[in-house]
Amino acid sequence: MTTPTERPEPIPGTHLFDGEAAAKGFEINAMCYSFNDAANRQAFLDDEDGYCAKFKLTPPQRDAVAKRDVLGMIAAGGNIYYLAKLAGIFGLNVQDVGSMQTGLTVPEFKAMLLAQADQIKQLEKANG
Amino acid sequence: MAEIVGAYFTSHVPAIGNAIHKGLQQDPYWKPFFDGYPPVQQWLAKTKPDVAVVFYNDHGLNFFLDKMPTFAVGAAPQYDNADEGWGLPLFKSFEGHPALSWHIINNLVEDEFDITTCQKMLVDHALSIPFELVYPDADAWPMKLVPIAINTVQHPLPSAKRCLALGRAVNKALRNWAGDERIVVMGTGGLSHQLDGERAGFINAAYDTFCMDNLSVDPDALTRDSVHEMVRKSGTQGIEVLNWIAARGALGEGPATELHRNYHIPISNTAAATMVMEPGVLVPA
Numbered sequence: 132m133t134t135p136t137e138r139p140e141p142i143p144g145t146h147l148f149d150g151e152a153a154a155k156g157f158e159i160n161a162m163c164y165s166f167n168d169a170a171n172r173q174a175f176l177d178d179e180d181g182y183c184a185k186f187k188l189t190p191p192q193r194d195a196v197a198k199r200d201v202l203g204m205i206a207a208g209g210n211i212y213y214l215a216k217l218a219g220i221f222g223l224n225v226q227d228v229g230s231m232q233t234g235l236t237v238p239e240f241k242a243m244l245l246a247q248a249d250q251i252k253q254l255e256k257a258n259g
Numbered sequence: 260m261a262e263i264v265g266a267y268f269t270s271h272v273p274a275i276g277n278a279i280h281k282g283l284q285q286d287p288y289w290k291p292f293f294d295g296y297p298p299v300q301q302w303l304a305k306t307k308p309d310v311a312v313v314f315y316n317d318h319g320l321n322f323f324l325d326k327m328p329t330f331a332v333g334a335a336p337q338y339d340n341a342d343e344g345w346g347l348p349l350f351k352s353f354e355g356h357p358a359l360s361w362h363i364i365n366n367l368v369e370d371e372f373d374i375t376t377c378q379k380m381l382v383d384h385a386l387s388i389p390f391e392l393v394y395p396d397a398d399a400w401p402m403k404l405v406p407i408a409i410n411t412v413q414h415p416l417p418s419a420k421r422c423l424a425l426g427r428a429v430n431k432a433l434r435n436w437a438g439d440e441r442i443v444v445m446g447t448g449g450l451s452h453q454l455d456g457e458r459a460g461f462i463n464a465a466y467d468t469f470c471m472d473n474l475s476v477d478p479d480a481l482t483r484d485s486v487h488e489m490v491r492k493s494g495t496q497g498i499e500v501l502n503w504i505a506a507r508g509a510l511g512e513g514p515a516t517e518l519h520r521n522y523h524i525p526i527s528n529t530a531a532a533t534m535v536m537e538p539g540v541l542v543p544a
Contacts, residue, residue: 139485139487139488142458142487142490142491143457143458144456144457144458144459144461145453145455145456145457145458145490145491145495146455146456147414147487147490147495148412148413148414148495149413149414149415150413150414150415153324153413157324160319160323160324161323161324161325163319163344164319164323164324166344167319167320167341167342167343167344168342169342169346172344172346201455202456202457205455205456210319210324210412210413211454211455211495211496212318212319212412213319214455215318215344215454216319216343216344216345219344219345219346224274224527225274225454225527225528226527226528228454228459229454229459229460229528232455232456232457232459233457233459233460240459240460243460244460244462244524244525244528245525247460247462247464247524247525247530248523248524248525250462250463250464250465250524251464251522251524253464254464254465254468
């Protein structure tokens with residue numbers, strides 16, 4: 132166990148959505164939450180700049196959205212459950228979003244997921 | 260006196276809803292996953308629960324980050340689904356059980372759990388997909404619902420130990436409920452997966468197997484890691500296993516018997532799992 136002043140060892144490739152991220156990302160997550168309403172999704176598509184301005188996206192958030200840069204959105208406080216709603220507007224699913232973050236192509240990312248079924252075989256082998 | 264008939268645990272990946280909608284149950288990609296559900300359907304047909312107490316996490320449908328309860332108990336007469344941002348067909352509504360909800364709420368607060376109560380509550384795929392999987396042909400869900408949402412989204416999250424204790428307090432409340440309902444407890448989400456960051460696509464079958472092997476016989480074994488270490492082992496969204504741990508608590512403190520397990524990699528980005536347990540140790544006939 133760690134004391135409150137001690138930070139646990141970071142997890143590689145992992146950005147915990149904590150209070151600091153939640154505070155930093157409030158605007159972009161609020162915009163994404165609004166996409167639960169179809170009319171808002173259309174309003175974003177009709178005028179992306181205007182829609183982002185309405186939600187007062189911070190410059191790093193606006194930049195990351197403009198570049199469709201998922202890791203940039205996360206660095207700017209975006210939470211993946213909310214960003215998934217934005218991704219949906221562009222017709223992107225979680226494999227597409229995975230590809231965008233890992234540098235793999237979408238077929239490579241899907242193949243990587245499928246290949247992990249080998250973990251089960253290895254466990255079965257190890258346990259006889 | 261109410262009876263807790265058992266517990267049903269399942270993953271709740273949104274893509275499952277899409278596969279159901281498109282009728283892909285026999286598709287080679289989906290078949291090994293959907294084949295895990297007929298045994299659950301048969302068990303439910305036999306045990307005939309009329310109330311479900313479901314531990315799940317909301318994905319930005321009912322709760323936004325302006326107010327984020329650690330534990331929230333529904334006390335609504337009805338729970339509706341709504342557009343989660345993807346314009347998918349809506350899931351069926353649930354009938355609530357406000358009297359039992361308030362009984363649980365009263366007991367939890369008495370036991371010093373400082374929960375949030377929700378008289379209006381939208382429920383998302385995390386609640387609906389588990390029902391779609393086991394009642395594929397139902398026109399209406401055959402049981403009433405008490406939903407209990409756990410924050411698995413915004414850290415700090417409750418510890419596994421606290422989630423297990425919450426579940427055990429719910430168990431205590433169910434055991435002293437005067438009604439004669441047959442109650443099934445459910446935990447949804449997981450198992451290992453990670454959607455965000457450079458480690459997206461992370462899956463850990465060894466940790467999932469540890470969780471599944473211990474959940475029935477020694478659930479406290481799942482509570483020894485901090486949330487941070489659990490995320491390391493199960494992924495940023497694999498931490499949804501907290502819902503399973505709480506549901507296991509609601510099955511009761513004693514040992515439970517595992518009746519069914521299915522585990523398949525991958526469904527979407529997720530190691531998908533299904534389990535059924537009954538309270539107590541079954542003695543072979």
